[in-house]
Amino acid sequence: GNSVTQMEGPVTLSEEAFLTINCTYTATGYPSLFWYVQYPGEGLQLLLKATKADDKGSNKGFEATYRKETTSFHLEKGSVQVSDSAVYFCALSGYRDDKIIFGKGTRLHILP
Amino acid sequence: EPEVTQTPSHQVTQMGQEVILRCVPISNHLYFYWYRQILGQKVEFLVSFYNNEISEKSEIFDDQFSVERPDGSNFTLKIRSTKLEDSAMYFCASSLAGGPGSYEQYFGPGTRLTVT
Numbered sequence: 001g002n003s004v005t006q007m008e009g010p011v012t013l014s015e016e017a018f019l020t021i022n023c024t025y026t027a028t029g030y031p032s033l034f035w036y037v038q039y040p041g042e043g044l045q046l047l048l049k050a051t052k053a054d055d056k057g058s059n060k061g062f063e064a065t066y067r068k069e070t071t072s073f074h075l076e077k078g079s080v081q082v083s084d085s086a087v088y089f090c091a092l093s094g095y096r097d098d099k100i101i102f103g104k105g106t107r108l109h110i111l112p
Numbered sequence: 113e114p115e116v117t118q119t120p121s122h123q124v125t126q127m128g129q130e131v132i133l134r135c136v137p138i139s140n141h142l143y144f145y146w147y148r149q150i151l152g153q154k155v156e157f158l159v160s161f162y163n164n165e166i167s168e169k170s171e172i173f174d175d176q177f178s179v180e181r182p183d184g185s186n187f188t189l190k191i192r193s194t195k196l197e198d199s200a201m202y203f204c205a206s207s208l209a210g211g212p213g214s215y216e217q218y219f220g221p222g223t224r225l226t227v228t
Contacts, residue, residue: 032212043219043222044155044203046216049213051213089155093213096211097211098145098160098211099168100147100157100212102156103154104153104154105154
């Protein structure tokens with residue numbers, strides 16, 4: 001079945017450091033790929049998405065590129081801020097599927 | 113900005129008791145979902161609901177679980193006889209239409225259920 005694997009956390013970085021959170025997926029067909037973020041005390045929020053191969057999703061300085069050849073969707077940001085501290089979830093939905101399949105989440109701590 | 117709300121934020125119950133978790137989806141949305149996250153594990157899909165019926169459910173969603181949209185605003189998840197392993201964070205979500213690639217699912221802040 002479809003699944004998502006993302007790097008274990010927590011990840012601790014200093015402010016202005018470069019961020020990469022790795023995510024790989026297993027799916028049949030052509031899934032849509034997502035990154036969700038959860039700030040403390042809040043629900044899951046869609047950060048960015050990509051719906052076909054080679055698409056790049058971007059939002060708030062974060063980027064991820066849909067790589068079908070490596071079945072990956074790594075999250076990157078060039079210069080993180082303290083306010084980026086949160087839990088990040090990689091996720092997918094299958095073609096014609098309504099449900100979202102999530103990874104375990106990666107907790108990110110940014111130190112000032 | 114419209115948001116999905118959930119009540120209560122934390123529910124403690126004894127094993128074998130019935131619980132009802134409540135959600136108010138975004139008002140013009142037509143698709144509704146429940147997910148759960150056991151501590152330290154993945155967020156898992158439980159059920160999707162559209163046009164007053166279940167459109168899909170996972171193997172987790174057994175006969176102990178039920179969902180209902182009792183009026184035009186609430187969407188509830190009922191667990192008839194709770195077990196220790198039902199302890200988790202339960203997230204409600206709603207979307208304007210199906211297909212998360214096209215229509216974003218908006219999530220509530222979650223209800224933490226603790227079964228003792």
